Amino acid sequence: MTRSLHPGAWWAWALLLATAATRTTNPLLLGLLLGVVAFVVAGRRGPRGNRAFGFFVRLGVLVLAMRLVFEALFGSSLPGHVLVRLPSVPLPSALAGLRIGGPLTAESLVSAGYGGLQLATLLICVGAANSLASPRRLLRSLPGALYELGVAVTVAMSFAPQLVLAGSRVRRARRLRGKSTSGLRGWIGSALPVLQDGLESSIELAAAMDSRGFGRRGATSRTKARVASSALLIGLLAVAAAMYGLLATGAPAAVGLPLLLGGSATAAAAVLLGGHGVVRTKYRPDRWGGPEWLVTLAGGAAVFGVIAAGRVAPGSLHTGAYPIVAPALPWPAVAGVALALLPAFVSTKPPLPRRAERGELIGVVR
C-alpha cells in the first residue's frame, strides 16, 4: 500500500540534518549534507514541492554570496595572502574597529565562505522540509489542543497572498483615477483600501467557519484549558532554552539534556490535558509507523555522527582558514550523514496527483 509519509517525520529528518549542519563548518561535510538533502528531495518531494525547494536553494546561494561580498567590503582584514587591494575609505578614529575596502586576503574570503556555506545548508534543509511535506500538512496533524493555533497560522498563510493580490488590484485601480501610487501618500492611499478589503474578507471567513461549526466547545472546563495552555507555554520555553544550550557548542550537555526532556514532557502533558474533551475529529489523519521512525532515526544518525566525530577527531569539524588547509573527512560524521540517505529508500514515493484534464486547467490560472 502506498501512503505518503507523516509530515512530522520529514520535518524531523530535515531539521535534524540542519542541526548537524550547525555543528560543523567543514566544507566537505556540508557538501555531503547538501548532496543527501538534494538526493532525497529529488526522489520524494510532494506535488508542489519543487518551487519551495528552488526558492530556498536560491536564498541559500544569495546568503553565501552576500557573506562573501560583505567580507570583501567590511571584513576584518586579517593577515595572509592578499588577493586584491580594494580602494579603502578612511574612517574617523572613533570608528577604529571598522573598515571599508582595503586589502582582501584569501584566508578571510575562505573563512567567510565556510560560514556562508553553513548558513546556506541550514536554509536548504528547511527548504527540503517545505518541499517534502507542506507546512500546511504539518499543521493539520497538530494535536487537538494546538488546533486553534494551527488554524490561525493557516489563515494567516492564505491571508498574505490575498493581501498581495488585493494590493496590486487597488494600485491598478488608483492609476485609473490618475492618482499616484508611489511615494508616502500614494502608499497610504492604497494601503487603506487593501486593509479594509482584507478585514472584510477575514470577517467573511470567520462567518463561514462559524457557520460550519468551528469553535464548538467540548466538555473542557475553562480552568483546565488555561492550565493546559500555560503548561504548554512553559514546556515550550524550556525546550527552546535547552535547544539553545545544546546547539551552542560549549554549553554543558548536563544542563541542556534534562531541560530538553523535562520541557518536552511538560509540553506533551499539556497537549494531552488540553486535547481531552475536544469534540473535533480528523479527516484522513496521517499515521506514524515504522517508516516514520526510520526516517527520523536516519536524521538522528547524522547528528550523532557529527557529534561523535567531534569526540573522535577534535578539530575535524571546523576546517581552519589561517592557514588554509585541506578539510579533514572524519569517518563517524561521514557514516552518520550517509545513513541520513536512508529515507530515499525506505519511504514511499508520494502518490502522484491526479492530473486534471486540459480543459479544466484553462479557466484556472488567470
Add this chain to the structure above:
Amino acid sequence: MIRFDQVSFRYADAENPTLRDVDLEIPDGELVLVIGHTGAGKSTFLRAVNGLAPHFTGGTLTGRVSVDGRDTRLNPPRELADVVGYVGQDPLSGFATDTVEEELAYAMESLGFDAAVMRRRVEETLDLLGLSALRDRPLVELSSGQQQRVAIGSVLTAGPRVLVLDEPTSALDPPAAEEVLAALTRLVHDLGMTVVLAEHRLERVVQYADRVLHVVPDGTVVDDTPVSAMRHAPVAPPVVELGRLVGWQPLPLSVRDARRAAAPLKERLARIAKPRQLDRRVGAVVARARNLVVRYGDVVALAGVDLDVAAGEVVALMGRNGAGKSTLLASFVGLLSPARGEVSVDGKPPHRLASSEIVRLVGLVPQEPADLFCAESVSDELSADGHGELAHQLLARLSPDVDVASHPRDLSEGQRLAVALALVLAAAPPLLLLDEPTRGLDYPAKARLVAVLREYADAGTAIVIATHDVELAADVATRTVVLADGEVVADGPTADVVTASPAFAPQVAKILHPLPWLTVAQVRAGLEASAL
C-alpha cells in the same frame, strides 16, 4: 422547518429596522427564492436563518427564529451547523483549507464526525456535485462555478436539512450558473432538502422556486407563490414581462412554458416586418487592437485579438470566466503591456501614456468598483476629480437612494457600482470600459444603467462592456464579441451573435426562436407599431 415569529431586526446604528414583523413558516423540502431591491435586506434575512444575524453581524433581533425547533437566540451559528448550511456571496473568502477534499471535510471535523463516516460523506458529496475529478486541486485554482459548488459541498457534508445561499449564481457565466442550479435542484428533488436562496438574476432561478419571499424596502416580507409574485413584482425577468405584455394565462415562468404559449404571438410578429435594431451612426475608431497577445508568465491570456471599437458603438464582450475579457479591458487602459501585436486608444498606445493622460482618454469601472474609492464619504469621492456637480447628478439618476454622506464602503454592491460609474462617466472619456457592471443590480437599477449608457453612446462615447448578462447585452449592445481562450470566436451585430448561441441567447430570443426579437421592449414597440 424554519419559523419566523414576529421577527424584527435592526442594525446597531440604523434608524429603521431592516426586517419588520416577519411572520412566516417554511416547510420541509421547499426551494424558496428571496427577492427584493438592492440593499433591501435579503442578506440580513438569510443570515437570520442560521443566527449569523445577530450573533455575528451585531444589531438587535426581536421575536423568535427557529430552525428544526431550535431557537437561534440560544444557539449560535456553530451550534446550528448540523441543521443549517450557509453559503455566503463570495465562496473564495469563506474557504478555510486549501484543497477540495479538505474543504469538504472541514465542517465534519469541527462537528466531530467519525473518520469512516467522513470518508463516505466526502465521496458521496464529490459525486453529488460532480467534483470528483477535482478532489486534490487547490481551491484557488478552480473556476468560479467550481468554487461555488465546493462551497455548497463544504456545508452539505455536515448533513444539514436546510441550505441557505446568498446570490449563488450572480458572479457566474451562464453555463457555470446552470451547473450550480442543477446541483441545487438535485438536492431539493433527491434529498428533500429545504433550500433558501437570494438572487437578482431571477431569469435563472424563478422557474425552480416553490415559493417567493419578497423583502420590501420597509422591512416586511411578503410570502407568495412564484406565479402570483411575478404577476405583481416590480422586479421580474424578461420571460415574465413578455407574458405580462401579451397577457398569457397562466403566467409562464420558464422559457419552455412560454414557448408553448408563444405560437400566436410568433405568427403575429412574423407578419410585422422586423424588430427595430439598435442602430447607431458609428463614428471614427477610438480603440483598436491588432493581433494583440498578452501573457501572464507562461499563460497566454490573449492570443492574437483583433478588435476595433468606434465612437458611438456599444460592444458587449462575452465569454466564459477566464476567457480574457478583463485582460482585454486592462490592455485598453494600459495596465498590461502587449507581448506582441499592438493596442491603441485614440491612436496612442495606452501602456506608454502617463496615468493623467490615460484618465482623459479611457474610463474603466473595474469588477470591484470599491477599488476606485479613496475618500471618506460618497460626496467627497464624487468631488475628488473636479467634476463634482455632474457626478452627483449622475449618481442621483443611477441610484437615487444613496446617502452621499455615508462611507463608500458601507454601500451595497449595486450602490458602489453606481458611485464608481458616476465618477468615471463624469470625466466623459471618449472610451468607456465596464467590467461586469450588473453584479448585484436589480432590474430597475439595470434599466437606469441602460438608459444612461445609451445617452452616452448617442453622444459619441465608445463603450465596451464585459458581461455574463445576456439580457443586458441584448438591451444595450449594438455589437457582441465572444472571446474563448483568448481568441475572438464571434463578432457581429448583437442580434446575430446571441441568437446563434444557445448559451448566450436572451430569454425572449429563446422563446421566439427563430424570429430575431431580443428584448421585451422591442416586442412592445413592434406590437404597438402594428396596432396603429
